[in-house]
Amino acid sequence: MSPIVGSKQAEQLKQDGNSYFQKNRFGAAIDAYTEAITLCPNVPIYWTNRALCHRKRNDWQRVEEDCRKAIQLDHNSVKAHYYLGLALLQKELYAEGVRELEKALDLGRGANPGSYMVEEIWEELAKAKYLEWEHESTRRSWELQNLKESCELALKEKHMLDSSQIEGLVDENSTSLLKQLEAVGKVFMRAAEDDTPTEVPDHLCCKITLDIFRDPVITPSGVTYERAVILDHLQKVGKFDPITREPLYTSQLVPNLAIKEAVHAFLDRHGWAYRID
Amino acid sequence: MDITRRAMTSASHSSPKPLSKIACNRLQKELVEWQVNPPAGFNLKPSDNLQRWVIDVNGAPGTLYANETYQLQVDFPEHYPMEAPQVIFVPPVPMHPHIYSNGHICLDILYDSWSPAMTVSSICISLLSMLSSSTAKQLPDDNDRYVKNCRNGRSPKETRWWFHDDKV
Numbered sequence: 001m002s003p004i005v006g007s008k009q010a011e012q013l014k015q016d017g018n019s020y021f022q023k024n025r026f027g028a029a030i031d032a033y034t035e036a037i038t039l040c041p042n043v044p045i046y047w048t049n050r051a052l053c054h055r056k057r058n059d060w061q062r063v064e065e066d067c068r069k070a071i072q073l074d075h076n077s078v079k080a081h082y083y084l085g086l087a088l089l090q091k092e093l094y095a096e097g098v099r100e101l102e103k104a105l106d107l108g109r110g111a112n113p114g115s116y117m118v119e120e121i122w123e124e125l126a127k128a129k130y131l132e133w134e135h136e137s138t139r140r141s142w143e144l145q146n147l148k149e150s151c152e153l154a155l156k157e158k159h160m161l162d163s164s165q166i167e168g169l170v171d172e173n174s175t176s177l178l179k180q181l182e183a184v185g186k187v188f189m190r191a192a193e194d195d196t197p198t199e200v201p202d203h204l205c206c207k208i209t210l211d212i213f214r215d216p217v218i219t220p221s222g223v224t225y226e227r228a229v230i231l232d233h234l235q236k237v238g239k240f241d242p243i244t245r246e247p248l249y250t251s252q253l254v255p256n257l258a259i260k261e262a263v264h265a266f267l268d269r270h271g272w273a274y275r276i277d
Numbered sequence: 278m279d280i281t282r283r284a285m286t287s288a289s290h291s292s293p294k295p296l297s298k299i300a301c302n303r304l305q306k307e308l309v310e311w312q313v314n315p316p317a318g319f320n321l322k323p324s325d326n327l328q329r330w331v332i333d334v335n336g337a338p339g340t341l342y343a344n345e346t347y348q349l350q351v352d353f354p355e356h357y358p359m360e361a362p363q364v365i366f367v368p369p370v371p372m373h374p375h376i377y378s379n380g381h382i383c384l385d386i387l388y389d390s391w392s393p394a395m396t397v398s399s400i401c402i403s404l405l406s407m408l409s410s411s412t413a414k415q416l417p418d419d420n421d422r423y424v425k426n427c428r429n430g431r432s433p434k435e436t437r438w439w440f441h442d443d444k445v
Contacts, residue, residue, distance in 0.1 A: 208358060208393045209299070210306035229299075233393050236359045242394035 006040030013039070017049060026053040044074040051083045063087040078108045082121050089128050098132075101125040109215055114228040122214055126274040133271020137195040148188045155180050197272040204263050207243060208233065212273055213263045218256040221246050227253070294355040296328055303358055304328075307396050316401045328353050330397060336371070340409040347371050349404070350380075351397055361391035363434050364400060372414035375407060379424045381433035383417065385440045388433075 005011060017032035033050035040046070051066035067084035070077050085100030101121055108118040159177040200212045206226040215227040221244040225233075233242055234250055241248045267273055296304065304327050311321060320333040330351040336342025348367040354360040364387050365380035375383040386395060386403055417423070427436075 208303075210303055210310070229393075232359055236356075237391070237393060240392075242392040245392065 006036060006043040006046065010036040010039040010043065010046070014043075014046060014049065017053075021049070021053060024056075026056050029053045042073055044070040044077050044080065047073070048077060048079040048083065051080070055083055055086065060087045060090040064091075076107055078104050078111065078117060078121075081107065082117070082124075085121075086124060089124075094128070094132060098125065098128055101128065109227070113215060114231055118228070123276060126276050129267070129271060130274040130276075133195075133274065137271065140195060141192060144188055144191055148184065151184050152181060155184065194269050195272070197270075197275070200266070200270075200273050204259070204266055212267075213256075213259055216256040216259040216263070217253040218259075219244075219246075219248055220252050221248075224256045224259050227255075293328060293352065296353060296357065297355050300353060300355065300357040301327065304353060307398070310396075311398060314398075316398045316405075318405055319401045331367075332397075332401065334401070334405065334408075337405060337409045341411055341414055342371055342408050345371065349401075351400075358393035358395070361387055361434065362397070362400070363387075363432050364404075365433060371408060372416060373408060373411050374413065374415055374417055377417055377420055377423050377427075379427055381423070381427065381436070383438055383440070385438070388436075388438050389440075 006014070013032045013036035017029040017036065020026070020029035020032060030050055030053045033046050033053065036043070036046045037050070047066045047070035051063045051070065054060070054062040054066065063083050064087040067080045067087065070080035071084065074080070081100045081104035085097045085104060088097035088100060091097075101124055105118065105121050105125060108115065108121055112118065155177060159173060163173050204212055206213055206216070206229060207223070208229045209226050211226070213224070213226060216224045217227045217230060218224045219230075219241050221241045223241060223243050225242070230242075230253065231250065234248065239248055240246065308327070315321065318335045318337060320335070322331040322333065324331065330349075330353075332349040332351065334347045334349055336345040336347075347370065350365050350367050352363045354362065364382060366376060366382065368378065368380055370376050370378060370380050377383075382404070384403065384407060386392075386400065423436075427433075
């Protein structure tokens with residue numbers, strides 16, 4: 001789809017806005033984009049550019065408004081979904097914000113998988129997901145800890161009650177209490193396993209980045225790589241599969257949807273893996 | 278076991294560019310993996326410098342280099358792993374037909390045959406196997422000429438290597 005372009009005058013105002021923006025003169029840039037919008041209100045880029053200025057000024061309400069307008073005009077605008085996602089996260093509308101960032105990521109990857117924008121959106125998304133995990137896992141671990149203490153207490157009370165009723169079996173009884181307490185400890189440890197950061201399994205990691213897959217693609221040799229990185233390899237190192245050294249061309253790369261699903265499932269259960277070092 | 282080189286490019290003396298973000302992330306992962314699972318016979322010297330790894334190599338038992346220890350220096354370029362690291366022995370070097378007395382190593386995977394799926398660990402394993410399969414402790418035939426040509430501190434990555442023999 002070719003981008004919608006405004007009148008010559010409006011385009012000039014956009015250029016002015018861009019150069020103000022580059023000089024960090026966000027107020028002047030906003031004025032220029034506003035004039036461009038007044039002349040040609042149907043050009044989504046004018047809205048997203050103005051949204052970016054509002055973002056720089058932390059005026060998230062206006063970021064949201066401009067992005068929503070831009071999405072009305074072009075529902076495939078990467079920037080509009082991206083900035084809208086950020087604005088919603090600022091409002092602590094977590095699920096909605098993440099959904100917008102995911103939409104932006106999908107659209108951005110379709111357009112240019114290796115672009116800085118895709119990397120930036122991924123980082124924002126990972127940051128939001130990690131924060132959510134941190135928040136949720138703290139709550140979960142607090143609940144588990146409380147429950148564990150109650151269970152231990154109940155067992156000890158039961159033990160006291162039993163030993164006051166049955167005479168002569170005290171030793172046997174306290175051994176069984178220790179065993180039960182140990183078993184309770186194990187059960188609760190297992191319950192906390194998903195939230196305990198460990199290593200991401202190798203089959204979910206790219207052999208080049210050594211990091212969890214984001215956008216996995218598979219080669220005719222059957223090896224899966226991170227899309228942006230294998231594209232970089234084919235361009236800079238050579239037209240071969242990095243592991244099998246079989247000839248490889250960009251057109252042969254196919255999305256590995258099964259691994260993508262597996263990564264999603266893993267991240268849903270183990271939010272700590274969103275951590276970016 | 279005959280190795281020669283073709284014409285060499287001119288020397289350059291630029292200081293290394295800092296690691297890219299991708300390179301940095303990848304090296305941190307490699308470092309963690311190395312600490313959990315180091316290749317047998319190698320010992321990484323602790324350091325704060327992610328861009329230069331210094332590694333002790335112990336000759337494998339039952340080979341010509343048994344009970345000998347050498348030192349490797351691995352320097353990473355800005356765009357590692359899309360570019361190979363520079364790997365050299367720090368003199369005194371092991372006497373080997375593919376190792377020059379200035380520490381430069383004639384091993385294809387370090388130059389033309391580099392692949393970004395290789396790691397420091399896999400390089401180390403290849404180097405140890407190169408040492409272990411040696412049948413004579415001797416310098417490369419053209420050692421003196423090569424070393425003289427490198428006197429201005431040129432990197433082995435700027436040599437145009439000509440690999441005749443990939444058995445050793």
